[in-house]
Amino acid sequence: MIRACTALLLLAARLMSQSPAEPVADPPAAAPQWLVLPGGEGPGAGQHVVLIAGDEEYRSEEALPQLARILSTHHGFRCTVLFSTNAQDGTIDPEARDNIPGLHLLAEADLVVLFTRFRRLPDVAMRHLVDYVESGKPLVGIRTATHAFAYPQGERSPYSSWSWDSPAPPGGFGKQILGETWVAHHGRHGSESTRGVVPEAARAHPVVRGVDDVWGPTDVYAIGPLPDDATVLVEGQILAGMTPDSPPVDDARNAPRMPVVWARETDLGYDRVRRVVCSTLGAAVDLQSEGVRRLLVNAVYWGLRMEDRLPERSEVGLVGTFEPTMFGFGGARKGVRVADLSAP
Secondary structure, three states: OHHHHHHHHHHHHHHHHOOOOOOOOOOOOOOOOOEEEOOOOOOOOOOEEEEEEEOOOOOHHHHHHHHHHHHHHHHOOEEEEEEOEOOOOOOEOOOOOOOOOOHHHHHHOOEEEEEEOOEOOOHHHHHHHHHHHHOOOOEEEEHHHHHOEOOOOOOOOOOHHHOOOOEOOEOHHHHHHHOOOOOEEOOOOOOOOEEEEOOHHHOOOHHHOOOOOEEEOOOOEEOOOOOOOEEEEEEEEEEOOOOOOOOEOOOHHHOOOEEEEEEEEEEEEOOEEEEEEEEOOOOHHHHHOHHHHHHHHHHHHHHOOOHHHOOOOOOOOOOOOOOOOOOOOOOOOOOOOHHHHOOO
8 A cells, every 4th residue: 555655656746847748739620611702892791692513514613613702802792602512521522412511501691693403412401492492582593503403203302392303393493493494405515605695675684784795615505485474684596616706506596596594583472572593604614704704793783682783884803813624524623622712
């Protein structure tokens, strides 16, 4: 017993004679899972736009950060960009159809820009999207947003009715909310580009204010009849080539031209009218066109009922370096993290 006590006293003396231990460093902060642009001065100050990227083909993960920078830098909107993300390594991964971190932020969004394709999200994540849409707040859908969600046949999820091929309601989210679901390519994919033409009847609409040169390498989508509350803002002229100076094709596909941008004002009852703009243009490479960028910026203003604050030509200059990747499956940049996008 005496020997044990002596050993404990010696150990205590040695510990007291040593230098104080180095303080333990705080663990590193968690890597950001979504891109946040604080906004600032401008008409959009105080408004929060959430942009959701998630498609395997048209590089929404490149297009939406640039659109967010334009909205934040030139117009003052606070913007948050969410991405389809690889759950194992945390990289931005368009192939990850079931994981988009940050959807809970839709509860504080004033407007959502949606650019997803065939996502199948867990019910807890879909609930955030459904709640937002059912709130009647505005929405801007880009390109594959017409077929934003896909559920396997026989899926028991309460949100399977949002599938692009839903029989009840027909066309799911795309048809019911945006006005159309996936139909087909009308132009030849990868070889025929699109010239946007504003019809005379739409020239006074705020979304096309100052829009005079719309072109994109993406082809025209085929669509069916739009709902009665839709207004066609831009029609797609199919060009026989992949440059802006390519001539129009000389076949019947341009007679008449397919709508490529339209707006909806849907009466939801109880004095609620939801504003929606859908553009089947908008791939990352399309944003090299000033006209396409202006359409999307104007759509945000109109969706938020801020059209009275739109100038004759809204500022849409590119912010930082923008070298978009050409569309195509398997072409997304690998290993990119949200932290890599924090600086323009």
